[in-house]
Amino acid sequence: MSGMPCNVTVWVDDGPACFTVYIDSTLITEQGATSLQAILRRHVIGWRRLDESFVHRTLRAITG
Template sequence: MSEMPCNVEIWIDDGVDCFTIYIDKKLITEQGATALQRILRTTVAGWQRVDNDTVLRTLRAVTG
């Protein structure tokens, strides 16, 4: 991805069976990306999807 949509620095796509994080290349090094990947892989077992109206209202309030 050459540029992030709407000039954001981080974009998260919460798909049906996949959670994808896009980070602007200018913000992260290869070492940082590897560390982030390791962190996420070790915590993935404890993740749970929260489908809650309050969460959606908060996201809408923050993102417009």
């Protein structure tokens, strides 16, 4: 993906049904993207959503 918002190179969208990672196309090759996808798919089993208020406060503090 190119033309990321706020000129960032990596953007993560934590939607209610899925977790999507966008990476600027100038930073990654097709082989790198395939490898990253395999890594994330392997580890997704252990992921859990943290909806506690401290998580949201921390994200607001970091991202403004």
